[in-house]
Amino acid sequence: MNVSQDEADRVLRLKSRERETHACYPCRKRKVKCDGHHPCRTCVRRKHPHICSYQLRGRGGPSSPLTAPGSVRNARSPEGSVGQNIDVNIDADAHVPAEAGDVRPDDASKNYVYSGDNSVVSILRLRASGANDSVAREVGSVLGLQNTFSSYPFMDSKTPQERWHSLLGILPQRTEVLKFFHYYRVTAYPFNPILADMDRFESDLCTYLNAHANGDLHDPEKITERWATDKSIGHISLLLATLAAGSHYSDIEYPQRLELSTDFARRSFHALRLANFLFRPSLDIIQALLILGNTLQNMGQSDAAWALLGTTIRLAQTMGLHTERSTIHWPEYVRTKARALWSTIVWQDSLLCLCYDRPPIVSVSGWPLDNSFVERHGLSYTDIMHFICRVGLDILGPEGLGITAADRGIEYLQHIDRVRQKAQPHLHSRENCTTLQHHLEHLALKMHTSFCVSVACRPAMKQAQVQPPHSDILRSRAKGSLIDASRAFLDFQALSVVPLRSWSMVHTVLSSTLLLCMWEETRNDPEGRDLQQRVIDVFSSSDSRSDDGTMSEQDQQWLSARHIRALVTLRAALDREGDRSAENENAATGPHPVPFDGNFESYLEMPNAFDISPVTYLDSIMNVPMFDFTQENGFL
Template identity: 55%
Template sequence: MQRQAIDQVLQWKRKQREARACYPCRQRKVKCDSGHPCRTCQKRGHPHICAYDIPKTITPRKRQAPRQSAARIPTSTADTAAPSSARSDAASPSRASQGSPSSTDSRRDPDYVFSGENSLVSIIRQQDPDGSMAREAGSVLGLHNTYESYPFIDLKTPRDRWCALLDILPKRAEILKFFHHYRTSAYPFNPILVDVDGFESAICTFLGSHAAGEFSDLHRISERWSSDQSIGQVSLILATLASGAHFSDLENPKRSEACRDLARRSFQALRLANFLFRPSLEIIQALLILGNTLQNNGQSDAAWALLGTTVRLAQALGLHTERGMAHLPDGVRTKAQRLWSMTVWQDCLLSLCYDRPPIVSTTPWQRNRNAMADRDLSFIDVMGFLCQLGLDIAKLQESEYGDPGRSVDLLTALDDVYTRGQPHLLARENCKCLQDHLEHLALRMHVSFCVSVLCRPAIRSVPISANDPRSCHMRSRARESLVNASQAFLDFQTLSIVPLRTWSMVHTVLSSTLLLCIWEETRNDNECRDLQQKVITVFSSADPTSPHNSDPADRGQWLSARHIRALVALRNAVRSAPFQPAKEESNDLQSAEHHNRSMAELDQFVVPDTAVLPGFSEDAFAPGFGDYFTEGAFNATTDLSPVTYLDSIMNVPLFNISEDEPWM
């Protein structure tokens, strides 16, 4: 080897051994974690002066700058070019975050951990406005995380993390291709982003950095995009792109691959941002969107488990209570409240679908009661109040039959919230644009689903009390809600792909039509049977974005295993039900021909093979299925209500823990 090459290797090794501390930490001789900015500068309130490559030779200045009371400003030319602007940046929240890809919670103390009023940390914090004693007490009591980086990945240096980040960054083509689909198809009906305008500005900043070549050099770490907060923003961008890919116009196999790849990269960015130890508002939003994407891809159990982690991280930030956000500016508190309401939104829908107890609470963030009296509420506002009532419905369902009086009160509250919506939400005749129509139909589906769940105790093989007017009213509302949910889905899917790609809407229509099919009051009704045939025809047809000659097995890849079971059960029920022409039909032959065509369409439905749904069998999941569709009442030997039978299909466990083998 040449001498010059050997010297270069020795010099490179020497640089590796050098302590990488920022200039302010070197001046004060304090510990530095080599962050951008480091934690010490963040704690001392001057992250804007955290710099590393400061020349050793300093040119003496002729005029001494005035001393700063808050922090000493470095005297190098690189950091003192504009001391007045630096002071104004520190004083102005908007300018302090200028140039950062995210400013949602840039002023939040990264070591802040929410604790209740009776905790020792909160008591000390009340006596210590600076918060230093509270941080020390939390560290002594073991109430703080100590890992600076995610401990479950092997990244030893900041350069290793930078290289790992460059491997997963979204490409310009991916942003331009998929974000539009997220913005138009996913966000309007699940607005998890608390500041969509600011997020779009962050995407513009990212694209500008990409065009400027900030991500082209493996050996040059960008200070703007290498911090935990910035990497959390990258994860949020990737999460929205994964959701957008699911709603894109790609063919099904390519669409699934793109969605999974973007979701995987988003999870990797969360690990690089140390999400489990340093959560932020961006990280909570990314987790919610990823959970919703998993859910829409049929992985609802995984979405349920991920939601539990998301809720705990949000509570660690104090998002679940107004007192936990009291130390932040008003704008951030508003975003925190909205983010918690979106967490409630996700938990409410999953809890009602699974009939599982919710884990969130709305008490510390009670919505303004005066807003309940207002009219012309938007779709998002109505859904916020609806989800609050949905949590009460989920808690009411924990008892076997519930409280009839409480059920009637909740039903009245649901009607009251619905009637306070904007005109286009109440009547389709008031819709003036496509978005008005879509919001109207989406709200009809959600309200109808909540009503049907609330009235399910009345949907039983034998009424609790035939002479009870409340029971009769609940059964009438149950029938009305099931029909409305099915009809709203049919109208919705003619205008958009959103209901066919949204797990909660698929669950709503399949559970509603299946109950219509097995409930003794509706299974012989011609209107209900017509709705059932139309719903199955929609699901039996090929994916609208797939070619006509696509593999039939691909048609079920966007359905969960439970939904496929419900769809097959519905198909078998409609196919085996006797044909009864409507009384108003003047041409029975024409009606019979229409029925035969519908049955032929149902027979064309192909259940996905074992590669899509392992171990699936049409006859294995519903023993004695034919007994439910004989003339008259249900088979007395089974003693199953329609709701119980629906649960046996939709909530069948996918993993039998009783067959688990011991390790030893």
């Protein structure tokens, strides 16, 4: 009798389904003895009787809360290495609220902890097989390398009921979502696309609004399990973070706008605590932290944003987002989301580090550029920004042996010029802009690239002279970048509130105008002086200066403390520029430059204040210590 292979496979599958299950799912999973009761003695002893089930199937069976689609566990790389413990709720981040029945018990959703190939955890997993596999899976906890708190320990909400009450108190209302998410979507997101999957987020947003309208999120006595899980609360924290950013860019008057943005941010942080963000990070939680940090920057709190970004990066590395290898067995759409999210983290860290000239935390070695990137044309605004931020990391990196700062600067300029030539037409030339968004993207990209160029050229602006032939190139490009940044800002703010509400753009234009004012090659340039005055006019109206020369409250709504100091210094410098130029000529052979002592007004009165490096002077203005660390000896 001839039997086809398909028929044989069909019979084998049927026979396989007929096999009776004698152990519950947790005992089968761990390969331990089960007494067949419900709940069994083993599950009771291990304190998870609620997941003792005899209906759940393994990986090949139907989807269940423990084996939902997209959940990948204990995956080994093709090379045989097990540098990853894939025990994370991948599906939870892919589409958080949409799966109504996908409620995963907290005890069953252990957090994924990334471990490199040379760690003891990875080596034991690699060698584990059969009965030892369960031991290898738990080795992270045994070695103290895995979090064990199932809820955030630093808050009062302990029981599920308390947690639900706390959640209901911070939920975004329908009117808040409809009003402020629009501002985020249209104004903030296009120029800083932190959300890794906007389409899916908007779909989940509709799910939330429907649940809110149906009354699922109103009764404090009835917990809606679908919305009480860590993953759903993490998604709510992300929604609140977008509302915080959106309200910052809204058309509301400043005092109310600041209050709203701060309130949304506070509620988002509280949702993060309810979701146990520090112990159970997820993709939604990482995105929420990034948006909150960026909002803090835009409020002028860049030091706090810097500290928060460090925590965010470490949590992302805990999940393994920093390397492609750790995501090799994730579903493709989740891998794409993870890659986009890590690129966004690089974006945030690079720009903030360039502004402060501080060492970055991130690395791009784990996610190499696609080979097609260097060959592609028609690159978008986001594509080019990701590349420029990689160049920024190179600028901040250690100098290579035998390579001068000037040589590195020329190399960076070549990289930037090469990628700009491959941009979409409207990014390459403003004459090709046909829509408002085209104009805004063109100007935003010009500001960012000009800032990066100016940083790359700063060796030529320092006191130590750069030797030809590089000196002429670097100094010429430096001057052009400072002028281009100021022009782009002035054109940009005429079309949108984005540059006036974005900390990085405020920093770019003020640093550019300050350098134009202080650098000997541009100090007396008529075009540069005109740009400086126009920038000052944008930030301060004619009646905004107080009697003591400080900035009014109207100006402070835009600027951080460092930016206010920079603007006051720039205004004072312009007022005294005429007298100072004559004094500097007479004092060319005078004493050495006087070091900056923190007193801007007295320092500006000194005849040789501008004889120091303009970059050094800029740093002295923008990076005055916020704290007096000399007073750390006493208790009070």
